[in-house]
Amino acid sequence: KILYPGEPVLLDITGSPSSLTLLRLMASGYDKASHKRITATPIIVIIDESRVCEVGESVVTEVLRVVEETPHMPRRVVIVPLEAVFLGETLEAEIRKLLNATGGNDGNSIVDLSELSSPELVSQTREVLLKPGGDEVRGSMKRRILTALARNLDCSKVMLPSTSSEFAAKLLESVATGRGSGISFQCNYLDARSREVTFINCMREFTLKECVYYLRCQGVPLLTLPQPQQHPPSTIAQLAESFITGLQSEFPST
Amino acid sequence: MVVPCVECGEKAILKRPKNGKKLCKDCFYSVFEDEIHQTITQNNLFARGESIAIGASGGKDSTVLAHIMKTLNDRHDYGLNLVLLSIDEGISGYRDDSLETVKRNQIQYDLPLKILSYNDLYGWTMDAIVKQIGMKNNCTFCGVFRRQALDRGAALLKCDKIVTGHNADDIAETVIMNMLRGDIARLGRCTAITTGSEGMISRSKPFKYTYEKEIVMYAHFKKLDYFTTECIYSPNAYRGHARVFLKDLERIRPRAILDVIKSGEDLAIKDDVKMPTQMTCVRCGYISSGELCKACIMLDGLNRGKPQLSIGKATKRKQILKAEAAGAVTEMF
Numbered sequence: 001k002i003l004y005p006g007e008p009v010l011l012d013i014t015g016s017p018s019s020l021t022l023l024r025l026m027a028s029g030y031d032k033a034s035h036k037r038i039t040a041t042p043i044i045v046i047i048d049e050s051r052v053c054e055v056g057e058s059v060v061t062e063v064l065r066v067v068e069e070t071p072h073m074p075r076r077v078v079i080v081p082l083e084a085v086f087l088g089e090t091l092e093a094e095i096r097k098l099l100n101a102t103g104g105n106d107g108n109s110i111v112d113l114s115e116l117s118s119p120e121l122v123s124q125t126r127e128v129l130l131k132p133g134g135d136e137v138r139g140s141m142k143r144r145i146l147t148a149l150a151r152n153l154d155c156s157k158v159m160l161p162s163t164s165s166e167f168a169a170k171l172l173e174s175v176a177t178g179r180g181s182g183i184s185f186q187c188n189y190l191d192a193r194s195r196e197v198t199f200i201n202c203m204r205e206f207t208l209k210e211c212v213y214y215l216r217c218q219g220v221p222l223l224t225l226p227q228p229q230q231h232p233p234s235t236i237a238q239l240a241e242s243f244i245t246g247l248q249s250e251f252p253s254t
Numbered sequence: 255m256v257v258p259c260v261e262c263g264e265k266a267i268l269k270r271p272k273n274g275k276k277l278c279k280d281c282f283y284s285v286f287e288d289e290i291h292q293t294i295t296q297n298n299l300f301a302r303g304e305s306i307a308i309g310a311s312g313g314k315d316s317t318v319l320a321h322i323m324k325t326l327n328d329r330h331d332y333g334l335n336l337v338l339l340s341i342d343e344g345i346s347g348y349r350d351d352s353l354e355t356v357k358r359n360q361i362q363y364d365l366p367l368k369i370l371s372y373n374d375l376y377g378w379t380m381d382a383i384v385k386q387i388g389m390k391n392n393c394t395f396c397g398v399f400r401r402q403a404l405d406r407g408a409a410l411l412k413c414d415k416i417v418t419g420h421n422a423d424d425i426a427e428t429v430i431m432n433m434l435r436g437d438i439a440r441l442g443r444c445t446a447i448t449t450g451s452e453g454m455i456s457r458s459k460p461f462k463y464t465y466e467k468e469i470v471m472y473a474h475f476k477k478l479d480y481f482t483t484e485c486i487y488s489p490n491a492y493r494g495h496a497r498v499f500l501k502d503l504e505r506i507r508p509r510a511i512l513d514v515i516k517s518g519e520d521l522a523i524k525d526d527v528k529m530p531t532q533m534t535c536v537r538c539g540y541i542s543s544g545e546l547c548k549a550c551i552m553l554d555g556l557n558r559g560k561p562q563l564s565i566g567k568a569t570k571r572k573q574i575l576k577a578e579a580a581g582a583v584t585e586m587f
Binding site: 171172174175176177178179180181183184235236239243247251253254 | 429430433434436495498499502503506507510512513514516517518519520521522524
């Protein structure tokens with residue numbers, strides 16, 4: 001019993017197969033005919049990386065289309081640019097200002113916080129993500145944005161779409177970089193390291209492959225997500241991910 | 255362009271895999287031996303007057319181990335009594351050749367040698383075991399039997415401790431392997447530099463922080479006599495996957511091997527996780543996590559022509575035994 005009736009909860013929907021699966025699973029809980037209904041109030045968060053990855057707004061548009069087409073799902077959406085994290089300590093205040101100005105706190109359907117972005121922030125973000133370890137930094141940036149949003153929207157819970165495949169690669173990466181003491185915090189179902197916000201890794205028990213199969217069965221098309229190019233191409237995170245994926249095919253319990 | 259040694263300024267002939275430092279031959283020997291001496295003294299691996307059995311296979315790790323132990327024992331006056339202990343697994347075309355190397359080591363280092371064979375101890379050679387079980391899971395059998403054989407050999411020689419040539423690469427591979435298999439019990443013990451419980455002969459790993467590449471370089475420059483061929487039954491071992499990953503990791507960041515070991519040391523196990531309790535085998539008296547030790551279970555399976563009894567989960571073994579018993583009852587009626 002993690003979610004209480006009427007409690008607002010953020011859903012981090014990135015457009016990845018696991019996040020679309022999370023969306024579908026949550027939506028099935030809002031179906032009036034569902035045996036076990038979810039009564040928490042969902043707020044879908046789309047962290048917009050289109051400016052950083054230079055792909056235009058196609059990904060956000062596609063994700064919004066999928067949200068629109070998902071039956072039974074309440075449609076309260078907040079779009080935040082990834083580069084906004086470099087606003088630093090003023091991030092929360094800026095989000096609050098924009099939410100009040102756009103009526104985001106009144107339960108409007110789609111709130112776009114793109115005004116938080118600027119060319120300087122975009123180039124700063126791009127530079128950071130291109131360095132080795134950019135994947136991990138991206139994860140921390142998203143977490144920071146989600147925490148700031150959660151505080152402004154009076155949410156104490158954020159649901160993340162990371163699958164067991166991603167956790168396994170992350171654990172192996174942590175072991176390989178000497179951070180074995182912290183891996184127990186990384187793979188918990190509930191991550192309560194942040195005092196006010198609890199991150200729920202609700203897709204932890206599923207592999208990425210299972211999510212893809214589920215979406216295929218549900219008739220939901222997969223989205224192509226662009227990645228910023230990294231130099232050098234070979235990093236420990238990528239090595240861990242490719243190793244786990246390869247081993248999983250031979251040893252399915254990996 | 256002549257690259258100078260960072261320690262003495264002479265011409266450097268190698269770059270240390272561990273930290274990239276450029277060293278001449280003599281400085282490399284000195285640094286290599288000093289680091290192992292530091293590991294031995296800081297972890298109090300030995301006490302004066304102890305009798306130490308050196309697990310010797312004739313390979314590079316055990317040959318360098320024998321050489322280093324003899325050198326440091328003489329140089330720093332550890333006061334140890336060293337003995338070479340070798341196990342003959344009965345792998346034709348591999349072990350018989352490497353044992354010849356160990357016999358030469360015995361003469362070269364002037365150390366007594368004891369050889370124990372699987373055939374004498376268990377009545378089975380690895381060749382016979384592989385003929386029964388095939389090319390999969392044979393390392394499981396060999397590892398369990400060798401561990402017990404080393405303990406029995408050390409007990410026969412009245413040794414206080416066993417030292418093995420497990421290096422940093424081996425320990426890092428073990429951490430990764432146990433992580434991939436979710437073997438929390440082994441994960442909690444595999445990075446310990448000294449293992450063993452009360453009543454058992456403890457075993458230490460002086461090469462715990464020594465890179466495999468540096469051991470090879472030391473053996474090469476010192477022109478030590480060692481056997482280089484890989485075990486003919488090892489290609490399909492699960493450890494091979496961990497090794498490939500570790501080698502790729504080392505290429506990206508050489509420090510990663512020590513980082514993996516550090517992660518293994520720092521891993522904390524939750525209090526409520528069920529860990530195996532230490533017991534004694536009712537058949538042979540060896541340390542065990544159940545009524546029968548793994549070696550006795552394996553021998554049981556081999557002797558009954560059902561080696562799969564000893565591999566995999568205990569629940570599967572019970573199912574096979576139950577099905578067997580049901581089949582026997584049906585036959586009776």
